[in-house]
Amino acid sequence: MQPRPLEGIRVIDYSHFLAGPYVGRCLAALGAEVIKVERPGDGDAGRRHATILDDQQSGYFLQLNMGKRGVSVNLKDARGKAFMQRLCDSADVFIENYRPGALDRLGLGYAELAARNPRLVYCSISAYGHTGPDAHRAGFGLIAEAKSGIMQMVGAPGAAPPLLRISLGDMYTGIHAVAAINAALLGRVTSSRGQHIDMALYDTLVSMHEYAVQCYTLDGVLPEQTGHDMPASTLYGVFRAVDGDMVIAAQVDDAWQRFAALVEAHGGPAGFGSDARFHDSAGRNAHRQAILAVVTPWVAAQPVARLLDWLDSVDVPCAKVQRIDEVLADPQIRARGMIVEQDHPRLGKLRLPNLPFRFSDCDTTIRAVAPDLGQHNAEVARSLGFDAAEIAALCADGVLFSKGDLND
Structure with a gap:
């Protein structure tokens, strides 16, 4: 050493x-x-x-x-x-x-x-x-x-x-x-x-501002409070499941396509995975409310563990919102x-x-x-x-x- x-x-x-x-x-x-x-x-x-x-x-x-x-x-x-x-x-x-x-x-x-x-x-x-x-x-x-x-x-x-x-x-x-x-x-x-x-x-x-300053200086847009997700990065946010909260990061095009197909395959509306409106970032952001109207109840109907298994199986970044005791017990932290x-x-x-x-x-x-x-x-x-x-x-x-x- x-x-x-x-x-x-x-x-x-x-x-x-x-x-x-x-x-x-x-x-x-x-x-x-x-x-x-x-x-x-x-x-x-x-x-x-x-x-x-x-x-x-x-x-x-x-x-x-x-x-x-x-x-x-x-x-x-x-x-x-x-x-x-x-x-x-x-x-x-x-x-x-x-x-x-x-x-x-x-x-x-x-x-x-x-x-x-x-x-x-x-x-x-x-x-x-x-x-x-x-x-x-x-x-x-x-x-x-x-x-x-x-x-x-x-x-x-x-x-x-x-x-x-x-x-x-x-x-x-x-x-x-x-x-x-x-x-x-x-x-x-x-x-x-x-x-x-x-x-x-x-x-x-x-x-630390990685986007807020340039949003204003380059585009004249003031960032606003958005609650549980980011309007400029659909889909990226916090969602409530049956037994806890979780985060999903499907804002990149290929991750979104895998995610949308998964939602459709597990009870989501037919055609959700192939909806051309959502195939690029600009389209997803423009139709954010339509996406949230599907994803929010879809997550809410399932337990966190099942959702994590599904999302991991198609390589969509996700995580449970953990308490400190769960962090201390996390095998990765250990x-x-x-x-x-x-x-x-x-x-x-x-x-x-x-x-x-x-x-x-x-x-x-x-x-x-x-x-x-x-x-x-x-x-x-x-x-x-x-x-x-x-x-x-x-x-x-x-x-x-x-x-x-x-x-x-």
Whole structure:
């Protein structure tokens, strides 16, 4: 097995909640040494987010911070600031997701850290980015989803858009940040200099529009809420069967022909499979309501399993709309190792989502659990050249803060 691609890279993760910690988790999986830096006391607010397990850990924090080492530093103390600057001097990458300007006041802005460490790749994640009239505004993924035009397109016509229920803005921005950081590290090989990467949740969600923007700029059409299917891709949508919901993707001409023939063969109207109106995309879209009038009751009369068997037999893409418990039990997910198991010293066995990285010659699955607050203070301090007496004094004075049974 090869070493993981980022082994030897040190990352300082000075971020909280979701987008930044997700970037750090990805870099840890790719082999980087990721040091999670938190404020004394309660640390990252994500520790007290969904599924709180004890006074240190939530399921949310455990998922986003596995594989990292934990340090807690009091930056209000001059010794803490000096410790943090020394730590950043040793780093290749710095991740933060605070409002623009917030870290400048702590001496942790890009200009100050890069002056000390010109090779540093500094990644900022914020709602609106570090430029533009909204740069100063606070925001979360929900705000970016609303502003981006994505939310306006989902839901039933005339109804208020639903919450997406996954953190699309944070996760999509996070994985783009991972790509940008790796590109900057590669560029540093020839330039010998790092740079500032400025990622915005709003930017990345606008970049996701694969058709809506050009529909408007090229054709003057504003996308509208369409509910359970896509008028420009007939037949492509969600349908209710006897015992559950399923999706069918028969929008491509040859898949449509197989699908329509199947419907006719299993109780659909005679001639449905050979109706020339439906033989190309434009015709299907123009006659969408006529198609739905046949397909919707046809699906509704059958159980999901039978429909899946029929559709698989003619190679029409389809799937059941699964609950989370069904996802965890899915043989495909098990075969791909998409649920990682970890043994936690206090909490026992943990089962959490894995990352989707698959390399032919190295394993990127993280087995190390997320750190307790300040768990690796002494270990990291030693790596920076602090001696035992200095470390003891920093800990005794609360400059390096720790909490919990796993502390170093």
